[in-house]
Amino acid sequence: MSYQPTSRRPIAAVFRATARYAVELCLRRGILADAISYASVVCSSIAGLCFWQAGRHHWLLIFAPLFCYLRLWCNMLDGMVAMASGKASLRGEILNDLPDRISDILIFVGTAHSGLCNPPSGYWAAILALLTAYVGTLGQAVGVQREFSGIMSKPWRMVMLHIGAWASLGVFWITGKSPAFCTLTILDWTCVLVVLGCLQTMTIRLRRIFRALASRENT
Numbered sequence: 001m002s003y004q005p006t007s008r009r010p011i012a013a014v015f016r017a018t019a020r021y022a023v024e025l026c027l028r029r030g031i032l033a034d035a036i037s038y039a040s041v042v043c044s045s046i047a048g049l050c051f052w053q054a055g056r057h058h059w060l061l062i063f064a065p066l067f068c069y070l071r072l073w074c075n076m077l078d079g080m081v082a083m084a085s086g087k088a089s090l091r092g093e094i095l096n097d098l099p100d101r102i103s104d105i106l107i108f109v110g111t112a113h114s115g116l117c118n119p120p121s122g123y124w125a126a127i128l129a130l131l132t133a134y135v136g137t138l139g140q141a142v143g144v145q146r147e148f149s150g151i152m153s154k155p156w157r158m159v160m161l162h163i164g165a166w167a168s169l170g171v172f173w174i175t176g177k178s179p180a181f182c183t184l185t186i187l188d189w190t191c192v193l194v195v196l197g198c199l200q201t202m203t204i205r206l207r208r209i210f211r212a213l214a215s216r217e218n219t
Helices: 013-017 020-029 033-053 060-085 090-112 119-141 154-175 186-217
Strands: none
Touching (some): 013 060, 020 060, 033 060, 033 090, 060 090, 060 154, 090 119, 090 154, 090 186, 119 186
16 A cells, blocks of 8 residues: 655645646656655755845846745645655655755855845744744654644745845835845845744644644543
8 A cells, every 4th residue: 555645735726736737747757756856956056046146136036036936836746746656655755855944944045145134134044944844843743743834834935035035126126225124134024024934833833733732642
């Protein structure tokens, strides 16, 4: 009997539909889910490089978020291909999750060194992104559900970074500079919101995990 993942991120049908033909193509070509997971790291590397060089070439802020979204799309596609091919496995769970954590680091470290924000802002966002994902896996580790809840899950971190990047670009095109508000740039404030959102997300996830543990102990 093939392995069936016990916890999968809820994804709207409209987003899954965008990968339907890609899944069929991967199955026909024999493209493995692991290769798609690695491709997500490549997309994140390109996004990180775009952010890193955006201080010199502001137009790269157009493309950095697009590669962040391509990373998310690959993250969705690898699981769909694994399930459709009947090759989902415990090993695949690791290779699905580890590239995600590497991707978060690449993207936020690139942002930290973009010259458009203070490096600590980007690094704190990277640290909190890792902690948020770690807390999400704790539920599965102790025998209850993996948690994907909270306002700053992986997709919303990328959406927030997208908003900050394009807002920074828009302001630069209008004013010719990257203004600071209370000594923080737009990307600084973006990272601050990511950090605060991650704190809320970790709190929500821990509460749900503890509630599930208590419910199991009482049955």
